[in-house]
Amino acid sequence: MRLDGFGLFVDDMAKMICFYRDVLGFEIKESEDTSNVYLVKDGTLFLLYGRKDFEKMTNRRYDYIKGLNGHSEIALYVDTFEEVDSAFKNAVNNGAVPVLEPELEPWGQRTCYIADPEGNLIEIGSWNKPYEEKDQ
Secondary structure, eight states: OOOOEEEEEESOHHHHHHIIIIITOOEEOSOTTSSEEEEEETTEEEEEEEHHHHHHHHTOOOOOOOSSEEEEEEEEEOSSHHHHHHHHHHHHHTTOEEEEEEEEOTTSOEEEEEEOTTOEEEEEEEOSSOGGGTTO
16 A cells, blocks of 8 residues: 545635645645545645535544644645744744744754644644755
8 A cells, every 4th residue: 555645624625725725835636616625745645625525425424623633733844944934934924823933943853833724733844954865
């Protein structure tokens, strides 16, 4: 098995599409008025599923967390410490909820956290080197 992508179950599809597309730069791959929307970021498939549509399809009811969701995070990487700061500022200015302002961690990574309009956590971090070199 290969990881093909990951998804979020969303309440307000239009708002979430705008956030991930316009604020974080995800590329939308289809019409915005479908119940499952496919976006791509750096070759990774990212899906937004309408909660009600998914419940109808699976014939089940699910519980959803309100407010900040501490069950998972999405991690985004930028090449420099300065980009962490500017990405945080840009995201907050465009509707993200600030969770942790940019800070240099003891292990050498500069990181910050925001939340999308429905409370899902997103980390923006850097090791102050290009993505291709970050794990070396």
